[in-house]
Amino acid sequence: MRELEYFRPATLEEATALLHRYGSRARVLAGGTDLLVGLRDGTISCACVVDVKAIPEMRQLSFRPASGLFIGGAVTVNRLIRDPEVGRHYPVLVQAGRSLANALVRNRATVVGNLCNASPAADMAPALLVLGASLRVADNGGTRTVPLAGFFTGPKKHVLRPEELVVGVEVPPVEGRAVYLKKARIKGFDLAQVGVAGLFSPATGLRLGLGAVAPTPVLVSVPGIAGREQLGAEDVQAAVLEKVFSSIDPISDQRASREYRLAMVEYLVKRVLAHLGEAGEHAQAD
Amino acid sequence: MRRQIRLKVNGEDVSVSVDTHKTLLWLLREELHLKGTKEGCGRGECGACTVILNGEPVNSCLVLAVEADGAEVRTIEGEARDGRLSDLQEAFIRHNALQCGFCTPGMIMSARALLERNPHPTDEEIREAIEGNLCRCTGYLPVLQAIREVAARGARS
Numbered sequence: 001m002r003e004l005e006y007f008r009p010a011t012l013e014e015a016t017a018l019l020h021r022y023g024s025r026a027r028v029l030a031g032g033t034d035l036l037v038g039l040r041d042g043t044i045s046c047a048c049v050v051d052v053k054a055i056p057e058m059r060q061l062s063f064r065p066a067s068g069l070f071i072g073g074a075v076t077v078n079r080l081i082r083d084p085e086v087g088r089h090y091p092v093l094v095q096a097g098r099s100l101a102n103a104l105v106r107n108r109a110t111v112v113g114n115l116c117n118a119s120p121a122a123d124m125a126p127a128l129l130v131l132g133a134s135l136r137v138a139d140n141g142g143t144r145t146v147p148l149a150g151f152f153t154g155p156k157k158h159v160l161r162p163e164e165l166v167v168g169v170e171v172p173p174v175e176g177r178a179v180y181l182k183k184a185r186i187k188g189f190d191l192a193q194v195g196v197a198g199l200f201s202p203a204t205g206l207r208l209g210l211g212a213v214a215p216t217p218v219l220v221s222v223p224g225i226a227g228r229e230q231l232g233a234e235d236v237q238a239a240v241l242e243k244v245f246s247s248i249d250p251i252s253d254q255r256a257s258r259e260y261r262l263a264m265v266e267y268l269v270k271r272v273l274a275h276l277g278e279a280g281e282h283a284q285a286d
Numbered sequence: 287m288r289r290q291i292r293l294k295v296n297g298e299d300v301s302v303s304v305d306t307h308k309t310l311l312w313l314l315r316e317e318l319h320l321k322g323t324k325e326g327c328g329r330g331e332c333g334a335c336t337v338i339l340n341g342e343p344v345n346s347c348l349v350l351a352v353e354a355d356g357a358e359v360r361t362i363e364g365e366a367r368d369g370r371l372s373d374l375q376e377a378f379i380r381h382n383a384l385q386c387g388f389c390t391p392g393m394i395m396s397a398r399a400l401l402e403r404n405p406h407p408t409d410e411e412i413r414e415a416i417e418g419n420l421c422r423c424t425g426y427l428p429v430l431q432a433i434r435e436v437a438a439r440g441a442r443s
Binding site for chain 1: 287289306307309328329330333336342343344345347348349350352353396414415417418419
């Protein structure tokens with residue numbers, strides 16, 4: 001890392017003014033668990049970092065029954081998964097967050113940072129996709145809302161301009177059971193070889209979110225399933241898998257071969273459907 | 287470029303000028319000469335650099351020194367008091383929870399932070415707390431035993 005300017009704005013306005021001024025020469029610093037690694041190995045270079053952890057809106061984590069959950073851009077994964085309201089209303093986010101790296105990383109890594117790093121394997125993406133999350137995005141002109149479903153454009157790529165800042169994630173109130181299952185190489189912490197999130201309610205139908213099996217996290221919607229009992233039906237499972245396989249395109253890399261990923265997708269999707277088909281308000285991940 | 291920062295390290299006030307691109311790990315080892323905290327990977331994957339920052343255990347290799355302005359940092363050097371080893375240090379020795387000792391400062395900081403936050407952790411919670419601290423020597427079981435024992439007796443507050 002060479003000469004680096006460091007800013008610590010106290011307000012959203014100061015932060016967006018800095019990003020407007022520096023554009024692609026600036027990087028947002030929240031948890032730093034991806035940024036510092038990239039700066040150190042040279043895959044990221046920038047003239048300045050804008051530390052957003054002092055901005056009140058970015059630190060907000062709140063739930064309202066009418067509007068759902070707001071996860072500010074500086075909220076760490078551990079803070080998310082330890083929050084009682086999150087555990088009560090969005091246990092799938094606890095499952096996803098718990099699987100992310102390890103406890104030390106989770107004390108710094110942020111939910112928004114995981115999304116903005118935009119790894120195809122991002123652990124928070126599949127669950128937030130099935131929950132229908134959106135991003136509240138600010139620049140020095142104002143704010144806009146970006147549905148997560150359109151956010152990712154390629155490995156480590158997303159739709160935002162360099163001067164835009166993600167203020168937080170908006171997760172609507174949700175009904176139904178949801179679960180996130182992750183296949184990794186080892187029992188300890190690791191990146192996902194395959195990650196599958198699922199949500200089912202009679203109102204929304206079935207939604208699946210898949211990570212590490214395409215250039216971006218993928219959302220697959222399967223409407224028209226009337227009840228959770230149908231999730232166990234062979235013809236329904238076959239139709240779901242056909243739609244999933246036509247939506248993904250896994251590669252072979254250091255963590256798994258394409259063939260292994262395809263096999264694990266089938267295995268995990270079936271397990272997710274089994275979880276979602278059970279009675280009871282919330283699914284437990286195994 | 288350099289910035290003047292003020293922080294508390296193991297209870298003592300420190301005022302130091304540091305380059306903005308340097309990490310908290312570098313500050314502790316090279317500027318403050320607190321060599322107990324180790325660099326294992328420099329990427330947040332091994333936990334050898336674990337310190338307690340504002341009450342939370344973190345990889346100090348992933349924190350810029352300037353981010354610690356105004357913060358409270360505790361390192362392994364803060365464990366022993368008045369020349370006496372802490373309960374965790376003594377338990378680690380008694381249970382053979384260290385061999386080469388390289389992961390040990392980080393392990394103890396993770397354990398200390400856990401017991402302050404959760405004085406009666408389950409086995410699962412202890413494992414989760416040290417999940418980010420890799421050890422090549424002990425196979426982890428003696429480490430779990432040491433932490434379990436200190437928790438059972440009631441950790442030093």
